[in-house]
Amino acid sequence: MKSIINILSIFISSFAMANIHLPAIFADGMVLQRNAEVTIWGNADPREEITLKADFLDKEYKVKTANNATFKITFKTPKEGGPYTISLKGYNEVSLKNVMLGEVWLMSGQSNMEMSAAWGIKDGDVEMAKANYPNIRFFTAGKSAAEFPQKDIIGNWAICTPENAKYFSAVGYFFAQRLHQELGNVPIGIITSAWGGSAAELWTPQYVFDKKPELKEGFKNLQSNENEYYPTKTSVAYNAMIAPINDYKIAGAAWYQGETNTGNASSYESLLSSMITAWRKEKGYEFPFYIIQLASYKGWGDATAQIKNIQRKVAQSVPQSGLVVISDYSMLDDIHPKDKKPVGIRLANLALTDVYQKNTTSKFPIWKSVEFKGNKAILTLDFAEGLHFKNKTSDQFEMAGADKKFVKAKAVIKENQIIIEAKEVKTPVFVRYNWGNEALPDLYNKANLPASVYSNEK
Structure with missing residues (x-):
């Protein structure tokens, strides 16, 4: 009797078929990237043929599972839309519903x-x-x-x-x-x-x-x-x-x-x-x-x-x-x-x-370069149209020589540049803006977007 059970067990297992398994990221309600090469992957029996269909695709995609029981199917998505259904069929069938492209x-x-x-x-x-x-x-x-x-x-x-x-x-x-x-x-x-x-x-x-x-x-x-x-x-x-x-x-x-x-x-x-x-x-x-x-x-x-x-x-x-x-x-x-x-x-x-080439007011003032001339530092910024201090003047700029002993510096805006100087620093090497744990920005562009913290120290 025991030998018969063993034979039956072997016979049944030889015909056992593993279900397609998909990672959690593939589920009802998901969004796939539009206008792109996308990949759906998962697990199934080795050499099992998997067929993928979707009502936004004009053809089926077939692949055989690798010997490590994994598969990947890559296909091109069209423009945005949905809801769609994606089905993957092997020994069983998995349907992903309410899928959007976006x-x-x-x-x-x-x-x-x-x-x-x-x-x-x-x-x-x-x-x-x-x-x-x-x-x-x-x-x-x-x-x-x-x-x-x-x-x-x-x-x-x-x-x-x-x-x-x-x-x-x-x-x-x-x-x-x-x-x-x-x-x-x-x-x-x-x-x-x-x-x-x-x-x-x-x-x-x-x-x-x-x-x-x-x-x-x-x-x-x-x-x-x-x-x-x-x-x-x-x-x-x-x-x-x-x-x-x-x-x-x-x-x-x-x-x-x-x-x-x-x-x-x-x-x-x-x-x-x-x-x-x-x-x-x-x-x-x-x-x-x-x-x-x-x-x-x-x-x-x-x-x-x-x-x-x-x-x-x-x-x-x-x-x-x-x-x-x-x-x-x-x-x-x-x-x-x-x-x-x-x-x-x-x-x-x-x-x-x-990314989407929309004309939005989005660019923050960006520190481009610093140049030293005598006892002055000239900071140049990009996206600096309408550059201004929130309170007309700024106390957020500091300057130091090679000794890195920073002192407050006077700052003047000239178009897309800020010229700073401090009488205590004859040969400036380092400058910084908005430095410190409680510092709040006071330099903005026309879009009323603030400039970042800045330091030219390495």
């Missing part, structure tokens, strides 16, 4: 990116009551850490309703709302993968640290601060919350992080630049990357200004990158500024100008 953006960072109306934002109840946009969809990644890159991600797609929106990233929501309206109601998909308190090292692939071991050395100061709310090991958030969606096509990404890295600011420039490069390498294309600069906060000392200046430098040196300045919305006694709507709108305006 613009997909990734939002990442720490608590200020994660922060939702449910946390308490300015005018949150009023704004969320209006958040009825059926063609805006959000995927919020669940917090997860892993030692090695994962294949699946925790999370689900949700349609933007007043009930759902209050739990979305507030910055992501206001960004999506602005894009949706300005692009003529094109569907918008926002993937939020953020973790409050997380250092940038958590979001950076391990091979970056293998190539640049000094970055891991710089992280030791933060690793010693064990925390019950977030992990303190390199790469673990990237492995679990970014790597699983590397093949998911996006239009661009936004990064709102840096608070935790005030503890090791010296390595942040190399780290952030390397992280952006690595993310792009893994996706296989140079997508736009926008950095939301930290607001001022009195609890960090000069490290606040250092991180903000590094964010400026990275945004100016890394191709296809940009900076969103928000210091004029600072709450000096709160690490989490409550007014998130201007942040989302400023971010969206940059994307509308750079």
Whole structure:
């Protein structure tokens, strides 16, 4: 009897057919990038033939599962539209319903990116009551850490309703709302993968640290601060919350992080630049990357200004990158500024100008160069039309000689240049603007957008 059971078991198992399994990012209500080569992937039996159909495609796509039980199907999406249905058929059939084609953006960072109306934002109840946009969809990644890159991600797609929106990233929501309206109601998909308190090292692939071991050395100061709310090991958030969606096509990404890295600011420039490069390498294309600069906060000392200046430098040196300045919305006694709507709108305006070629008022004054002539420093800015001081004069400029002993400097605007001097400094070498933990900007352009923190120190 036992031998008969064994024979039957072998016979049955030889005909067993594994169901198609898709990662969580592929689900009802999702948004796929329009006008792009997109990929859907998953698992099935080795050598199983998978057929993909969609009512926006004019042909079927077939592929056989590899010997490691994985498959990928790449196809070209048309212009925006929906709702559509996508079906994948092998030994079983999986249908993805209510799929939209539109613009997909990734939002990442720490608590200020994660922060939702449910946390308490300015005018949150009023704004969320209006958040009825059926063609805006959000995927919020669940917090997860892993030692090695994962294949699946925790999370689900949700349609933007007043009930759902209050739990979305507030910055992501206001960004999506602005894009949706300005692009003529094109569907918008926002993937939020953020973790409050997380250092940038958590979001950076391990091979970056293998190539640049000094970055891991710089992280030791933060690793010693064990925390019950977030992990303190390199790469673990990237492995679990970014790597699983590397093949998911996006239009661009936004990064709102840096608070935790005030503890090791010296390595942040190399780290952030390397992280952006690595993310792009893994996706296989140079997508736009926008950095939301930290607001001022009195609890960090000069490290606040250092991180903000590094964010400026990275945004100016890394191709296809940009900076969103928000210091004029600072709450000096709160690490989490409550007014998130201007942040989302400023971010969206940059994307509308750079990515979608819309004529929006979006460009912040950008520090272009510094030149020393005698006892004066001449700072030149781009996007400086209508450059002015908020209070007619400024006390935000400082100057120093080679000794780096900074003193207040007098500043005068002349078209797109600022000429500064200080009688105490005969041979200036260094200049800086808006430096310090409680410094608020006072230099704006015609669009009433503030200039970033600036220092020419290395």
